[in-house]
Structures are given as C-alpha cells and as structure tokens.
Amino acid sequence: GESVGLHLPTLSVQEGDNSIINCAYSNSASDYFIWYKQESGKGPQFIIDIRSNMDKRQGQRVTVLLNKTVKHLSLQIAATQPGDSAVYFCAENIGGGGADGLTFGKGTHLIIQP
Amino acid sequence: DTGVSQDPRHKITKRGQNVTFRCDPISEHNRLYWYRQTLGQGPEFLTYFQNEAQLEKSRLLSDRFSAERPKGSFSTLEIQRTEQGDSAMYLCASSLAWTSNEQYFGPGTRLTVT
Numbered sequence: 217g218e219s220v221g222l223h224l225p226t227l228s229v230q231e232g233d234n235s236i237i238n239c240a241y242s243n244s245a246s247d248y249f250i251w252y253k254q255e256s257g258k259g260p261q262f263i264i265d266i267r268s269n270m271d272k273r274q275g276q277r278v279t280v281l282l283n284k285t286v287k288h289l290s291l292q293i294a295a296t297q298p299g300d301s302a303v304y305f306c307a308e309n310i311g312g313g314g315a316d317g318l319t320f321g322k323g324t325h326l327i328i329q330p
Numbered sequence: 331d332t333g334v335s336q337d338p339r340h341k342i343t344k345r346g347q348n349v350t351f352r353c354d355p356i357s358e359h360n361r362l363y364w365y366r367q368t369l370g371q372g373p374e375f376l377t378y379f380q381n382e383a384q385l386e387k388s389r390l391l392s393d394r395f396s397a398e399r400p401k402g403s404f405s406t407l408e409i410q411r412t413e414q415g416d417s418a419m420y421l422c423a424s425s426l427a428w429t430s431n432e433q434y435f436g437p438g439t440r441l442t443v444t
Contacts, residue, residue, distance in 0.1 A: 259435030320372025
C-alpha cells in the first residue's frame with residue numbers, strides 16, 4: 217500500500233472557520249514531512265514542513281502537528297478564506313531531509329463555503 | 331518570473347511518437363526533480379539530479395523514460411514510443427541542497443497521448 221495517505225478526499229468548511237486536514241503515514245523511518253497546496257492547473261505550492269524531531273510547527277495561519285506514535289500528520293488552517301480552496305497533499309521523505317524524492321499521498325480537496 | 335518554468339505547458343501526441351519536455355529550475359538551485367501526476371493522485375517521484383549528476387533513476391517508469399541535465403541547469407525528460415497510459419501531468423521541481431529542503435514546483439506539462 218501507499219506510504220502516505222489521507223483520511224478524507226473532500227473537506228467542506230465555512231469561510232472564516234478553521235480547517236483540519238489529516239494524513240496518515242506508515243513508514244516509521246520517515247523523518248521529514250511537507251504539506252503542499254495545489255490549485256487547479258498549477259503545480260504544488262509549498263505550505264509548511266516539519267522534521268521528525270518536532271511535534272508542532274507554525275506558519276502564517278497554518279500549523280502542522282506530527283504524532284509519531286500513531287504516525288499521523290495534520291494541517292490546521294486558521295480562519296479559512298476563499299483562496300484556501302485547493303487540493304492539499306502531505307508528502308514524506310526518508311533519510312534525505314527533503315533533498316530527495318518525496319512520496320505524496322492522494323490529497324484532500326478543501327472546499328470553502330461562503 | 332524567477333520560479334521553475336516548464337515547456338511546453340500542453341502536449342498532444344499520437345501513440346508511438348517520442349516527446350521531450352524541458353524544465354528550467356530556479357537559477358541557484360542545484361537539485362532538480364521530475365514527478366508524474368495522474369488525475370486525482372498525488373505526484374509520483376521519477377528521478378532527480380544534483381547539478382548534472384542523476385542520483386536516482388530507479389523510479390523511472392520504464393526504459394522508455396529518460397532524463398538529462400547536461401550542464402547542471404535546465405533538464406529534459408524524454409518519453410519514447412508513447413503509450414496512452416503515459417497521459418499525465420509531468421512536474422518538475424527544484425531545491426537548493428544544504429540550505430533548504432523545500433522543493434519548488436513548476437506549473438507542469440500536461441501530456442495527452444491519443
């Protein structure tokens with residue numbers, strides 16, 4: 217099976233609410249994780265990353281949480297805006313700290329309701 | 331625009347023809363990656379270069395796929411004897427090893443094999 221996957225294919229939230237997108241991974245050797253956002257017709261856009269020696273990292277309106285015990289990763293987006301509508305992918309890397317090929321999950325389509 | 335660029339953005343070809351795609355990375359980036367993305371899936375890693383050296387190519391999908399980066403700057407991905415199953419988005423990404431693990435993606439080349 218896939219090393220990285222997502223629990224839900226589609227997530228619909230009201231504008232202004234917080235969004236939580238989940239990701240499960242199966243390879244305990246993974247030591248680097250990234251969240252990407254992909255809008256229709258565009259390449260993936262880097263959002264935030266986290267190394268396995270951390271359990272939380274914050275960016276602008278986004279927070280990534282890593283739970284190595286249950287091999288779970290989540291992306292929290294605060295006060296979602298229409299521009300947040302996109303497909304979100306988590307990706308992992310083993311050993312290279314992100315400098316080698318990434319393994320992506322299938323993605324979650326985030327829909328922002330007005 | 332100083333991001334990753336790819337050419338062409340769209341390619342329609344007949345089965346059995348050869349196609350070549352070009353990627354120009356961010357100018358100071360020494361690592362370059364190729365991925366394939368099919369509809370509804372996350373990107374799938376194919377190969378990567380550090381400068382002109384191809385450090386990983388075992389993930390190329392078949393011996394019909396080859397990639398080059400002769401001068402350590404732009405790269406080409408060639409698919410020989412295209413098949414309908416090769417229809418996909420081909421993404422290129424670049425990163426600056428040692429200082430950043432973030433891979434920056436280009437807009438992709440959408441290949442349609444008829």
